[in-house]
Amino acid sequence: MLFSLAILLFIFPTVAALTDLQANCTGPDRRYNGTSCYVLGEPGITHSAAKLLCNHYLGYSGHLVHIRNAAVQATARELTTTYFFANVRVYTGLEPINSSAALTDKNNWGYYYRNGTVVVPAYQQPWAAAHPSTTNRAYYTPSGDYIATQAENYAYYFLCEYEEALKQPVTDLEEKCANLTSASVFTLFVNDVCYVVQPAVTKNYNDAKVACNALSGCNGQLAHVRTMSELWIADAVRSAAGVNLMARIGIEQTNLSSTDPNN
Structure with missing residues:
Protein backbone atom coordinates (compact mmCIF):
# COMPACT_ATOMS: atom_id res chain seq x y z
CA MET A 1 0.00 0.00 0.00
CA LEU A 2 2.82 2.36 0.84
CA PHE A 3 4.44 1.52 -2.48
CA SER A 4 1.21 2.35 -4.37
CA LEU A 5 0.89 5.65 -2.52
CA ALA A 6 4.47 6.55 -3.43
CA ILE A 7 3.71 5.91 -7.10
CA LEU A 8 0.60 8.10 -6.96
CA LEU A 9 2.52 10.95 -5.36
CA PHE A 10 5.20 10.64 -8.00
CA ILE A 11 2.88 10.81 -10.99
CA PHE A 12 0.43 13.40 -9.60
CA PRO A 13 0.46 16.32 -12.07
CA THR A 14 1.79 19.66 -10.91
CA VAL A 15 -0.21 22.84 -11.46
CA ALA A 16 1.74 25.89 -12.60
CA ALA A 17 0.98 29.09 -10.75
CA LEU A 18 -0.61 31.86 -12.74
CA THR A 19 1.53 34.87 -13.55
CA ASP A 20 0.34 38.35 -12.53
CA LEU A 21 -0.46 39.18 -16.13
CA GLN A 22 -2.30 35.92 -16.70
CA ALA A 23 -4.34 36.31 -13.51
CA ASN A 24 -5.39 39.84 -14.43
CA CYS A 25 -6.05 39.18 -18.11
CA THR A 26 -9.77 38.59 -17.57
CA GLY A 27 -12.86 39.98 -19.23
CA PRO A 28 -14.75 39.55 -22.50
CA ASP A 29 -12.49 42.06 -24.29
CA ARG A 30 -9.21 40.24 -23.59
CA ARG A 31 -7.51 36.88 -23.97
CA TYR A 32 -4.33 35.32 -22.58
CA ASN A 33 -2.51 33.14 -25.08
CA GLY A 34 1.06 31.86 -25.11
CA THR A 35 2.86 34.41 -22.95
CA SER A 36 0.87 37.51 -23.93
CA CYS A 37 -2.37 39.20 -22.94
CA TYR A 38 -4.38 40.65 -25.82
CA VAL A 39 -6.83 43.47 -25.09
CA LEU A 40 -9.25 45.14 -27.49
CA GLY A 41 -9.46 48.93 -27.43
CA GLU A 42 -12.38 51.16 -28.26
CA PRO A 43 -13.82 53.52 -29.44
CA GLY A 44 -12.40 53.81 -32.91
CA ILE A 45 -9.40 56.16 -33.08
CA THR A 46 -6.47 56.92 -35.38
CA HIS A 47 -3.48 54.60 -35.46
CA SER A 48 -1.23 57.23 -33.90
CA ALA A 49 -3.58 57.69 -30.95
CA ALA A 50 -4.00 53.93 -30.53
CA LYS A 51 -0.25 53.49 -30.03
CA LEU A 52 -0.45 55.63 -26.89
CA LEU A 53 -3.40 53.82 -25.31
CA CYS A 54 -2.02 50.34 -24.68
CA ASN A 55 -1.83 51.07 -20.95
CA HIS A 56 -4.27 48.54 -19.51
CA TYR A 57 -1.42 46.94 -17.55
CA LEU A 58 1.41 49.20 -16.43
CA GLY A 59 4.91 47.77 -16.37
CA TYR A 60 4.57 45.72 -19.56
CA SER A 61 5.31 48.33 -22.27
CA GLY A 62 2.06 47.53 -24.02
CA HIS A 63 2.05 47.85 -27.80
CA LEU A 64 -0.29 47.23 -30.70
CA VAL A 65 -0.56 43.54 -31.51
CA HIS A 66 2.18 41.63 -33.32
CA ILE A 67 0.67 38.82 -35.40
CA ARG A 68 3.88 36.81 -35.32
CA ASN A 69 2.50 33.31 -35.75
CA ALA A 70 -0.66 31.34 -36.56
CA ALA A 71 -1.61 31.05 -32.87
CA VAL A 72 -1.70 34.84 -32.43
CA GLN A 73 -3.70 35.14 -35.64
CA ALA A 74 -6.24 32.61 -34.34
CA THR A 75 -6.49 34.46 -31.02
CA ALA A 76 -7.04 37.77 -32.79
CA ARG A 77 -9.77 36.24 -34.94
CA GLU A 78 -11.62 34.60 -32.05
CA LEU A 79 -11.40 37.64 -29.77
CA THR A 80 -12.42 40.26 -32.32
CA THR A 81 -15.26 38.16 -33.70
CA THR A 82 -16.63 37.32 -30.26
CA TYR A 83 -16.37 40.80 -28.76
CA PHE A 84 -17.10 42.92 -31.83
CA PHE A 85 -18.30 41.45 -35.14
CA ALA A 86 -16.85 39.55 -38.07
CA ASN A 87 -16.07 42.50 -40.36
CA VAL A 88 -14.55 44.74 -37.69
CA ARG A 89 -11.17 46.36 -38.41
CA VAL A 90 -8.56 46.60 -35.64
CA TYR A 91 -5.20 48.34 -35.88
CA THR A 92 -2.02 46.27 -35.49
CA GLY A 93 1.55 47.30 -34.74
CA LEU A 94 2.60 46.78 -38.35
CA GLU A 95 4.21 49.83 -39.98
CA PRO A 96 6.64 50.57 -42.83
CA ILE A 97 10.29 50.14 -41.89
CA ASN A 98 11.64 52.65 -44.40
CA SER A 99 9.42 55.56 -45.41
CA SER A 100 11.59 56.10 -48.49
CA ALA A 101 11.05 52.55 -49.76
CA ALA A 102 7.97 51.25 -51.55
CA LEU A 103 4.96 50.77 -49.27
CA THR A 104 3.80 47.99 -51.58
CA ASP A 105 6.89 45.91 -50.74
CA LYS A 106 5.97 43.28 -48.11
CA ASN A 107 9.58 43.21 -46.95
CA ASN A 108 9.30 46.89 -46.00
CA TRP A 109 6.83 46.19 -43.16
CA GLY A 110 7.60 45.24 -39.57
CA TYR A 111 6.07 45.19 -36.10
CA TYR A 112 7.00 48.08 -33.81
CA TYR A 113 7.40 48.03 -30.06
CA ARG A 114 6.64 51.01 -27.86
CA ASN A 115 10.34 51.98 -27.73
CA GLY A 116 10.55 52.32 -31.51
CA THR A 117 12.42 49.09 -32.21
CA VAL A 118 11.05 47.00 -35.04
CA VAL A 119 11.02 43.27 -35.75
CA VAL A 120 10.23 41.43 -38.97
CA PRO A 121 8.63 38.09 -38.04
CA ALA A 122 9.48 34.90 -39.87
CA TYR A 123 5.75 34.23 -40.07
CA GLN A 124 4.22 35.78 -43.17
CA GLN A 125 1.19 37.68 -41.98
CA PRO A 126 -1.90 37.02 -44.14
CA TRP A 127 -2.03 40.00 -46.48
CA ALA A 128 -5.26 40.69 -48.35
CA ALA A 129 -5.19 40.56 -52.14
CA ALA A 130 -3.48 43.64 -53.64
CA HIS A 131 -1.99 44.54 -50.23
CA PRO A 132 0.09 46.12 -48.90
CA SER A 133 -1.03 49.16 -50.86
CA THR A 134 0.34 52.69 -50.87
CA THR A 135 -1.12 53.59 -47.44
CA ASN A 136 1.03 53.49 -44.32
CA ARG A 137 -0.75 51.58 -41.51
CA ALA A 138 -2.14 48.05 -41.20
CA TYR A 139 -5.31 46.63 -39.71
CA TYR A 140 -6.59 43.09 -39.15
CA THR A 141 -10.13 41.93 -39.93
CA PRO A 142 -11.51 38.51 -38.95
CA SER A 143 -14.05 38.41 -41.77
CA GLY A 144 -11.32 37.60 -44.28
CA ASP A 145 -8.73 36.64 -41.65
CA TYR A 146 -6.21 38.96 -43.28
CA ILE A 147 -4.21 42.16 -42.83
CA ALA A 148 -4.69 45.16 -45.10
CA THR A 149 -3.35 48.70 -45.19
CA GLN A 150 -5.08 52.00 -44.57
CA ALA A 151 -4.11 55.62 -43.94
CA GLU A 152 -3.22 56.28 -40.30
CA ASN A 153 -5.92 58.94 -39.79
CA TYR A 154 -8.84 56.49 -40.16
CA ALA A 155 -10.70 55.73 -36.91
CA TYR A 156 -10.60 51.99 -36.16
CA TYR A 157 -10.68 49.85 -33.04
CA PHE A 158 -7.32 48.48 -31.96
CA LEU A 159 -5.77 45.41 -30.36
CA CYS A 160 -3.09 45.78 -27.67
CA GLU A 161 -0.53 43.18 -26.59
CA TYR A 162 1.23 42.83 -23.24
CA GLU A 163 4.17 40.40 -23.08
CA GLU A 164 5.46 38.56 -20.03
CA ALA A 165 9.04 39.06 -21.25
CA LEU A 166 8.69 42.86 -21.13
CA LYS A 167 7.58 43.05 -17.48
CA GLN A 168 9.31 45.72 -15.39
CA PRO A 169 8.54 47.14 -11.93
CA VAL A 170 5.93 49.90 -12.10
CA THR A 171 7.60 53.16 -11.07
CA ALA A 241 -1.70 64.86 -30.33
CA GLY A 242 -2.58 66.19 -33.77
CA VAL A 243 0.42 68.52 -33.91
CA ASN A 244 0.84 68.53 -37.67
CA LEU A 245 3.35 71.33 -38.22
CA MET A 246 6.14 71.09 -35.65
CA ALA A 247 6.98 70.37 -32.03
CA ARG A 248 10.05 71.69 -30.23
CA ILE A 249 12.76 69.29 -29.03
CA GLY A 250 15.88 69.91 -26.94
CA ILE A 251 18.54 70.37 -29.58
CA GLU A 252 20.32 73.68 -30.25
CA GLN A 253 23.67 75.00 -31.38
CA THR A 254 26.48 74.64 -28.86
CA ASN A 255 28.30 77.67 -30.28
CA LEU A 256 26.00 80.45 -31.46
CA SER A 257 28.88 82.26 -33.16
CA SER A 258 29.75 79.22 -35.30
CA THR A 259 28.89 79.25 -38.97
CA ASP A 260 28.71 75.44 -38.98
CA PRO A 261 24.99 74.54 -38.92
CA ASN A 262 25.80 70.98 -37.81
CA ASN A 263 27.55 72.04 -34.60
Whole structure:
Protein backbone atom coordinates (compact mmCIF):
# COMPACT_ATOMS: atom_id res chain seq x y z
CA MET A 1 0.00 0.00 0.00
CA LEU A 2 2.82 2.36 0.84
CA PHE A 3 4.44 1.52 -2.48
CA SER A 4 1.21 2.35 -4.37
CA LEU A 5 0.89 5.65 -2.52
CA ALA A 6 4.47 6.55 -3.43
CA ILE A 7 3.71 5.91 -7.10
CA LEU A 8 0.60 8.10 -6.96
CA LEU A 9 2.52 10.95 -5.36
CA PHE A 10 5.20 10.64 -8.00
CA ILE A 11 2.88 10.81 -10.99
CA PHE A 12 0.43 13.40 -9.60
CA PRO A 13 0.46 16.32 -12.07
CA THR A 14 1.79 19.66 -10.91
CA VAL A 15 -0.21 22.84 -11.46
CA ALA A 16 1.74 25.89 -12.60
CA ALA A 17 0.98 29.09 -10.75
CA LEU A 18 -0.61 31.86 -12.74
CA THR A 19 1.53 34.87 -13.55
CA ASP A 20 0.34 38.35 -12.53
CA LEU A 21 -0.46 39.18 -16.13
CA GLN A 22 -2.30 35.92 -16.70
CA ALA A 23 -4.34 36.31 -13.51
CA ASN A 24 -5.39 39.84 -14.43
CA CYS A 25 -6.05 39.18 -18.11
CA THR A 26 -9.77 38.59 -17.57
CA GLY A 27 -12.86 39.98 -19.23
CA PRO A 28 -14.75 39.55 -22.50
CA ASP A 29 -12.49 42.06 -24.29
CA ARG A 30 -9.21 40.24 -23.59
CA ARG A 31 -7.51 36.88 -23.97
CA TYR A 32 -4.33 35.32 -22.58
CA ASN A 33 -2.51 33.14 -25.08
CA GLY A 34 1.06 31.86 -25.11
CA THR A 35 2.86 34.41 -22.95
CA SER A 36 0.87 37.51 -23.93
CA CYS A 37 -2.37 39.20 -22.94
CA TYR A 38 -4.38 40.65 -25.82
CA VAL A 39 -6.83 43.47 -25.09
CA LEU A 40 -9.25 45.14 -27.49
CA GLY A 41 -9.46 48.93 -27.43
CA GLU A 42 -12.38 51.16 -28.26
CA PRO A 43 -13.82 53.52 -29.44
CA GLY A 44 -12.40 53.81 -32.91
CA ILE A 45 -9.40 56.16 -33.08
CA THR A 46 -6.47 56.92 -35.38
CA HIS A 47 -3.48 54.60 -35.46
CA SER A 48 -1.23 57.23 -33.90
CA ALA A 49 -3.58 57.69 -30.95
CA ALA A 50 -4.00 53.93 -30.53
CA LYS A 51 -0.25 53.49 -30.03
CA LEU A 52 -0.45 55.63 -26.89
CA LEU A 53 -3.40 53.82 -25.31
CA CYS A 54 -2.02 50.34 -24.68
CA ASN A 55 -1.83 51.07 -20.95
CA HIS A 56 -4.27 48.54 -19.51
CA TYR A 57 -1.42 46.94 -17.55
CA LEU A 58 1.41 49.20 -16.43
CA GLY A 59 4.91 47.77 -16.37
CA TYR A 60 4.57 45.72 -19.56
CA SER A 61 5.31 48.33 -22.27
CA GLY A 62 2.06 47.53 -24.02
CA HIS A 63 2.05 47.85 -27.80
CA LEU A 64 -0.29 47.23 -30.70
CA VAL A 65 -0.56 43.54 -31.51
CA HIS A 66 2.18 41.63 -33.32
CA ILE A 67 0.67 38.82 -35.40
CA ARG A 68 3.88 36.81 -35.32
CA ASN A 69 2.50 33.31 -35.75
CA ALA A 70 -0.66 31.34 -36.56
CA ALA A 71 -1.61 31.05 -32.87
CA VAL A 72 -1.70 34.84 -32.43
CA GLN A 73 -3.70 35.14 -35.64
CA ALA A 74 -6.24 32.61 -34.34
CA THR A 75 -6.49 34.46 -31.02
CA ALA A 76 -7.04 37.77 -32.79
CA ARG A 77 -9.77 36.24 -34.94
CA GLU A 78 -11.62 34.60 -32.05
CA LEU A 79 -11.40 37.64 -29.77
CA THR A 80 -12.42 40.26 -32.32
CA THR A 81 -15.26 38.16 -33.70
CA THR A 82 -16.63 37.32 -30.26
CA TYR A 83 -16.37 40.80 -28.76
CA PHE A 84 -17.10 42.92 -31.83
CA PHE A 85 -18.30 41.45 -35.14
CA ALA A 86 -16.85 39.55 -38.07
CA ASN A 87 -16.07 42.50 -40.36
CA VAL A 88 -14.55 44.74 -37.69
CA ARG A 89 -11.17 46.36 -38.41
CA VAL A 90 -8.56 46.60 -35.64
CA TYR A 91 -5.20 48.34 -35.88
CA THR A 92 -2.02 46.27 -35.49
CA GLY A 93 1.55 47.30 -34.74
CA LEU A 94 2.60 46.78 -38.35
CA GLU A 95 4.21 49.83 -39.98
CA PRO A 96 6.64 50.57 -42.83
CA ILE A 97 10.29 50.14 -41.89
CA ASN A 98 11.64 52.65 -44.40
CA SER A 99 9.42 55.56 -45.41
CA SER A 100 11.59 56.10 -48.49
CA ALA A 101 11.05 52.55 -49.76
CA ALA A 102 7.97 51.25 -51.55
CA LEU A 103 4.96 50.77 -49.27
CA THR A 104 3.80 47.99 -51.58
CA ASP A 105 6.89 45.91 -50.74
CA LYS A 106 5.97 43.28 -48.11
CA ASN A 107 9.58 43.21 -46.95
CA ASN A 108 9.30 46.89 -46.00
CA TRP A 109 6.83 46.19 -43.16
CA GLY A 110 7.60 45.24 -39.57
CA TYR A 111 6.07 45.19 -36.10
CA TYR A 112 7.00 48.08 -33.81
CA TYR A 113 7.40 48.03 -30.06
CA ARG A 114 6.64 51.01 -27.86
CA ASN A 115 10.34 51.98 -27.73
CA GLY A 116 10.55 52.32 -31.51
CA THR A 117 12.42 49.09 -32.21
CA VAL A 118 11.05 47.00 -35.04
CA VAL A 119 11.02 43.27 -35.75
CA VAL A 120 10.23 41.43 -38.97
CA PRO A 121 8.63 38.09 -38.04
CA ALA A 122 9.48 34.90 -39.87
CA TYR A 123 5.75 34.23 -40.07
CA GLN A 124 4.22 35.78 -43.17
CA GLN A 125 1.19 37.68 -41.98
CA PRO A 126 -1.90 37.02 -44.14
CA TRP A 127 -2.03 40.00 -46.48
CA ALA A 128 -5.26 40.69 -48.35
CA ALA A 129 -5.19 40.56 -52.14
CA ALA A 130 -3.48 43.64 -53.64
CA HIS A 131 -1.99 44.54 -50.23
CA PRO A 132 0.09 46.12 -48.90
CA SER A 133 -1.03 49.16 -50.86
CA THR A 134 0.34 52.69 -50.87
CA THR A 135 -1.12 53.59 -47.44
CA ASN A 136 1.03 53.49 -44.32
CA ARG A 137 -0.75 51.58 -41.51
CA ALA A 138 -2.14 48.05 -41.20
CA TYR A 139 -5.31 46.63 -39.71
CA TYR A 140 -6.59 43.09 -39.15
CA THR A 141 -10.13 41.93 -39.93
CA PRO A 142 -11.51 38.51 -38.95
CA SER A 143 -14.05 38.41 -41.77
CA GLY A 144 -11.32 37.60 -44.28
CA ASP A 145 -8.73 36.64 -41.65
CA TYR A 146 -6.21 38.96 -43.28
CA ILE A 147 -4.21 42.16 -42.83
CA ALA A 148 -4.69 45.16 -45.10
CA THR A 149 -3.35 48.70 -45.19
CA GLN A 150 -5.08 52.00 -44.57
CA ALA A 151 -4.11 55.62 -43.94
CA GLU A 152 -3.22 56.28 -40.30
CA ASN A 153 -5.92 58.94 -39.79
CA TYR A 154 -8.84 56.49 -40.16
CA ALA A 155 -10.70 55.73 -36.91
CA TYR A 156 -10.60 51.99 -36.16
CA TYR A 157 -10.68 49.85 -33.04
CA PHE A 158 -7.32 48.48 -31.96
CA LEU A 159 -5.77 45.41 -30.36
CA CYS A 160 -3.09 45.78 -27.67
CA GLU A 161 -0.53 43.18 -26.59
CA TYR A 162 1.23 42.83 -23.24
CA GLU A 163 4.17 40.40 -23.08
CA GLU A 164 5.46 38.56 -20.03
CA ALA A 165 9.04 39.06 -21.25
CA LEU A 166 8.69 42.86 -21.13
CA LYS A 167 7.58 43.05 -17.48
CA GLN A 168 9.31 45.72 -15.39
CA PRO A 169 8.54 47.14 -11.93
CA VAL A 170 5.93 49.90 -12.10
CA THR A 171 7.60 53.16 -11.07
CA ASP A 172 6.12 56.31 -9.61
CA LEU A 173 6.98 58.12 -12.85
CA GLU A 174 5.08 55.60 -14.97
CA GLU A 175 2.00 55.96 -12.79
CA LYS A 176 2.19 59.77 -12.92
CA CYS A 177 2.64 59.63 -16.69
CA ALA A 178 -0.40 57.38 -17.19
CA ASN A 179 -2.55 59.49 -14.88
CA LEU A 180 -1.63 62.68 -16.75
CA THR A 181 -3.17 61.49 -20.00
CA SER A 182 -6.36 63.36 -20.86
CA ALA A 183 -8.21 64.88 -23.79
CA SER A 184 -5.75 67.79 -23.81
CA VAL A 185 -2.50 66.03 -22.78
CA PHE A 186 -0.91 63.13 -24.66
CA THR A 187 1.73 60.98 -22.97
CA LEU A 188 3.89 57.97 -23.72
CA PHE A 189 6.06 56.22 -21.11
CA VAL A 190 9.12 54.55 -22.61
CA ASN A 191 12.39 53.39 -21.04
CA ASP A 192 11.83 55.32 -17.80
CA VAL A 193 11.01 58.52 -19.70
CA CYS A 194 7.59 60.19 -19.84
CA TYR A 195 6.99 62.05 -23.11
CA VAL A 196 4.32 64.74 -22.89
CA VAL A 197 2.67 66.81 -25.62
CA GLN A 198 0.16 69.56 -24.86
CA PRO A 199 -1.16 70.47 -28.32
CA ALA A 200 -3.07 73.54 -27.15
CA VAL A 201 0.11 75.17 -25.80
CA THR A 202 2.56 76.97 -28.09
CA LYS A 203 5.72 78.75 -26.94
CA ASN A 204 8.93 80.17 -28.34
CA TYR A 205 12.01 78.02 -27.82
CA ASN A 206 13.37 79.76 -24.73
CA ASP A 207 10.01 79.64 -22.98
CA ALA A 208 9.48 76.03 -24.00
CA LYS A 209 12.77 75.00 -22.37
CA VAL A 210 11.47 75.97 -18.92
CA ALA A 211 7.87 74.90 -19.45
CA CYS A 212 8.30 71.13 -19.12
CA ASN A 213 6.74 71.01 -15.68
CA ALA A 214 3.61 68.93 -16.22
CA LEU A 215 4.70 66.32 -13.64
CA SER A 216 5.25 67.59 -10.11
CA GLY A 217 8.52 66.50 -8.54
CA CYS A 218 10.13 65.81 -11.91
CA ASN A 219 12.72 67.95 -13.69
CA GLY A 220 11.36 67.95 -17.21
CA GLN A 221 13.23 68.94 -20.34
CA LEU A 222 12.55 69.20 -24.04
CA ALA A 223 12.85 65.76 -25.61
CA HIS A 224 16.31 64.45 -26.50
CA VAL A 225 16.16 62.67 -29.85
CA ARG A 226 19.42 60.74 -30.22
CA THR A 227 18.42 57.60 -32.11
CA MET A 228 15.97 56.52 -34.80
CA SER A 229 13.95 54.77 -32.09
CA GLU A 230 13.64 58.01 -30.11
CA LEU A 231 12.67 59.81 -33.30
CA TRP A 232 9.87 57.24 -33.78
CA ILE A 233 8.72 57.87 -30.19
CA ALA A 234 8.70 61.65 -30.60
CA ASP A 235 6.81 61.40 -33.87
CA ALA A 236 4.29 58.94 -32.41
CA VAL A 237 3.27 61.25 -29.56
CA ARG A 238 3.35 64.32 -31.81
CA SER A 239 1.10 62.69 -34.37
CA ALA A 240 -1.33 61.36 -31.74
CA ALA A 241 -1.70 64.86 -30.33
CA GLY A 242 -2.58 66.19 -33.77
CA VAL A 243 0.42 68.52 -33.91
CA ASN A 244 0.84 68.53 -37.67
CA LEU A 245 3.35 71.33 -38.22
CA MET A 246 6.14 71.09 -35.65
CA ALA A 247 6.98 70.37 -32.03
CA ARG A 248 10.05 71.69 -30.23
CA ILE A 249 12.76 69.29 -29.03
CA GLY A 250 15.88 69.91 -26.94
CA ILE A 251 18.54 70.37 -29.58
CA GLU A 252 20.32 73.68 -30.25
CA GLN A 253 23.67 75.00 -31.38
CA THR A 254 26.48 74.64 -28.86
CA ASN A 255 28.30 77.67 -30.28
CA LEU A 256 26.00 80.45 -31.46
CA SER A 257 28.88 82.26 -33.16
CA SER A 258 29.75 79.22 -35.30
CA THR A 259 28.89 79.25 -38.97
CA ASP A 260 28.71 75.44 -38.98
CA PRO A 261 24.99 74.54 -38.92
CA ASN A 262 25.80 70.98 -37.81
CA ASN A 263 27.55 72.04 -34.60
